[in-house]
Amino acid sequence: MKLQKLKDGIAKFINFRTAGLGIWNSYFLFKFGLYYFSYIHLDILLNIIMAALLTVHLGSRIYHACWRLFLGVLAIGLLYHDSYLPGVEQILTQQRQLEEMSLDYVLNFLWDFISFPMIFAFLGVMLLSWFLKSYLRVTTVVFLTLFALSCYDTWKTGPSDAEKAATLMAAAQTCAPAGGGGAQGSDDIPPMTDSPTDKNLEKYVTRFFAREAFRKTALPGRLEADFAPFDIVLMNICSLSRDDIRQTRLEDHPLFNKFDVSFEHFNGATSYSVPASLRLLRSSCGQETEAEMYKGRRQECELLNNLAALGFTTSVYLDHNGVYGEYLSSLQTLAGLSGEPEDPELLRIAYRSFDGTPVYSDAALFEQYLNSVSRNSSYGNAAFFNLISLHDGLHNDGERRSLDFEPRLRRLLDDLSAFADQLEKSGRNVLFIMVPEHGGAIAGDKMQFAKLREIPTDRITELPVYVRFFGKQHQESQIKLQGRHSYLALSELIARSIKENAYADPDSNNLDSITRNLPETAPISESTNAFFIKYGDKGFYKIKGGSWTPYVY
Numbered sequence: 326m327k328l329q330k331l332k333d334g335i336a337k338f339i340n341f342r343t344a345g346l347g348i349w350n351s352y353f354l355f356k357f358g359l360y361y362f363s364y365i366h367l368d369i370l371l372n373i374i375m376a377a378l379l380t381v382h383l384g385s386r387i388y389h390a391c392w393r394l395f396l397g398v399l400a401i402g403l404l405y406h407d408s409y410l411p412g413v414e415q416i417l418t419q420q421r422q423l424e425e426m427s428l429d430y431v432l433n434f435l436w437d438f439i440s441f442p443m444i445f446a447f448l449g450v451m452l453l454s455w456f457l458k459s460y461l462r463v464t465t466v467v468f469l470t471l472f473a474l475s476c477y478d479t480w481k482t483g484p485s486d487a488e489k490a491a492t493l494m495a496a497a498q499t500c501a502p503a504g505g506g507g508a509q510g511s512d513d514i515p516p517m518t519d520s521p522t523d524k525n526l527e528k529y530v531t532r533f534f535a536r537e538a539f540r541k542t543a544l545p546g547r548l549e550a551d552f553a554p555f556d557i558v559l560m561n562i563c564s565l566s567r568d569d570i571r572q573t574r575l576e577d578h579p580l581f582n583k584f585d586v587s588f589e590h591f592n593g594a595t596s597y598s599v600p601a602s603l604r605l606l607r608s609s610c611g612q613e614t615e616a617e618m619y620k621g622r623r624q625e626c627e628l629l630n631n632l633a634a635l636g637f638t639t640s641v642y643l644d645h646n647g648v649y650g651e652y653l654s655s656l657q658t659l660a661g662l663s664g665e666p667e668d669p670e671l672l673r674i675a676y677r678s679f680d681g682t683p684v685y686s687d688a689a690l691f692e693q694y695l696n697s698v699s700r701n702s703s704y705g706n707a708a709f710f711n712l713i714s715l716h717d718g719l720h721n722d723g724e725r726r727s728l729d730f731e732p733r734l735r736r737l738l739d740d741l742s743a744f745a746d747q748l749e750k751s752g753r754n755v756l757f758i759m760v761p762e763h764g765g766a767i768a769g770d771k772m773q774f775a776k777l778r779e780i781p782t783d784r785i786t787e788l789p790v791y792v793r794f795f796g797k798q799h800q801e802s803q804i805k806l807q808g809r810h811s812y813l814a815l816s817e818l819i820a821r822s823i824k825e826n827a828y829a830d831p832d833s834n835n836l837d838s839i840t841r842n843l844p845e846t847a848p849i850s851e852s853t854n855a856f857f858i859k860y861g862d863k864g865f866y867k868i869k870g871g872s873w874t875p876y877v878y
Contacts, residue, residue, distance in 0.1 A: 349379045350467055353471070365408050368403075369471060375403055378399075410774075514846070515847070521873070522873075526858060530858060537846075538613070540844065541609060542816045545824050548636060549826065552823075554703070554705045555704055555828050556755045557706070557819065558756070558757045559707070559708065559758050560710045560741070561712070562712045562715065562759070563713040564730075566784065566786070566788055568784040568787070569768075573734055580742040583742065583745045584791035584793045585794055586793075587804070588788075588814070590787060591811065592809065592811045594849070594850045595615075595762075596764070599656075602762060604811075605812055606628055612812070615853065621659065622658075627660055629662065629663075632707045633663075637706065638706050639707050640694075643669060644684055644690050645685070645713050648682070667690075667694075667697070669685045669690065670685075672686055676720065676733075677722055678718065679719065687740045690712075691743075698753065712737070715737060748795045754795065756792070757792065758792050759789070759790065759791045763786060766778050768784075781851060790810075797831050797836075798831065798832050806840060809845045813844045817844055857876065
């Protein structure tokens with residue numbers, strides 16, 4: 326009797342629906358479509374549990390409304406979990422930077438995140454589901470699909486590593502392009518001939534960092550008596566990759582023809598500003614993990630300080646105040662960047678940053694540099710520039726909407742082109758190196774929407790790096806370096822320019838010997854929470870603590 330009363334009480338409170346999932350069928354059908362086109366992955370077990378919970382019906386109308394509201398929040402959370410968006414723990418690591426962003430920037434970012442084609446696609450799925458319910462038991466189709474995917478997932482991961490690798494990437498068995506790390510590539514890059522299993526990729530990356538720890542470039546102990554001095558300009562630009570230039574169709578801008586040397590496959594190794602500039606300023610050594618880089622200074626790696634020890638003076642030029650993300654203080658603490666930046670507050674303001682601080686005119690900054698060196702008849706200045714005029718979220722004074730990327734890039738390229746012309750007219754000997762920090766990810770892909778850079782893919786880290794020897798006879802045909810290069814190659818190029826006395830004879834063409842067989846580096850990149858490797862012709866990523874997975878563009 327008591328048992329029956331208990332059953333009756335439970336029945337009043339909870340019972341199971343048999344009419345199906347109703348409108349929630351559209352939710353699952355939409356996710357199946359996203360999964361099919363590789364826009365999300367599916368945690369099959371959690372989705373089966375979610376579908377089962379949606380069949381539960383509470384007896385009380387109020388309780389049932391609260392239950393449905395809870396399931397709605399749960400469904401949104403599950404969709405987020407199944408997406409390739411950064412996890413909550415990853416977002417929390419950026420909490421301090423997020424707090425410094427203006428509300429307008431955050432709202433603009435969220436607005437840009439909204440995909441109207443996806444919204445219309447979901448509405449289309451809802452209409453399709455409503456139409457099909459007269460002919461099919463759509464709920465049955467949903468559950469059968471979930472169980473079929475579960476069986477497929479078990480089969481796919483069950484056999485052997487070799488079988489899984491063959492399914493994931495047959496192309497990785499071949500070598501990469503020249504210098505790209507295949508069996509016939511550079512000796513600097515270990516061959517990428519093993520099957521790309523999680524174990525093999527992890528072993529490869531571990532070996533890579535172990536080798537990089539011993540790689541260095543060395544400047545001469547002293548300058549020769551007949552050394553012909555020259556200046557050095559390191560132009561570090563935020564948010565500019567080769568893919569960004571392709572997306573804006575500015576590959577043919579006149580600036581790019583004004584350089585002597587082009588690195589065709591330069592890997593910036595990161596997708597954020599502070600580690601990017603640190604890697605440049607510590608480029609006398611091989612590539613480090615971020616954890617190692619943030620442990621403290623390694624003075625033998627510090628390019629500008631090594632140049633200062635030879636007699637170069639150093640200077641710093643920023644088109645911003647360097648406060649956001651502790652940018653300037655990090656470079657001073659971890660890379661030994663010395664001296665205060667030239668005062669940008671004397672310059673005119675070009676934009677307002679996403680945190681409301683001013684971004685100064687790059688053209689005016691270049692003019693400030695030219696005025697400074699023109700007052701000094703001697704050579705031997707090594708200048709570090711950092712420009713953020715392409716960073717996302719910049720807007721005009723008094724306006725709230727972020728400015729488009731393409732016109733800002735065109736303006737920056739025009740300013741750099743004019744700066745190059747002024748350097749040429751000045752007649753000064755200047756080794757000019759344009760090396761961006763990382764890309765802006767303005768196009769995005771299936772796994773990361775536009776402007777998201779959590780996974781440092783090759784589309785974000787392959788940078789347009791160019792070199793010009795102003796004061797020497799300009800190359801009639803640009804030297805295009807096809808190998809896989811990174812920062813070590815730049816420090817070696819500078820070291821060779823000094824050792825080989827590049828400006829001893831301005832009319833000589835000794836750039837071939839300076840650029841031949843520069844050290845190459847395997848295309849491995851790292852962000853705070855993820856690794857990325859271009860293995861053969863396929864990309865793989867790993868969230869730290871996770872396993873290696875093929876990247877879907």
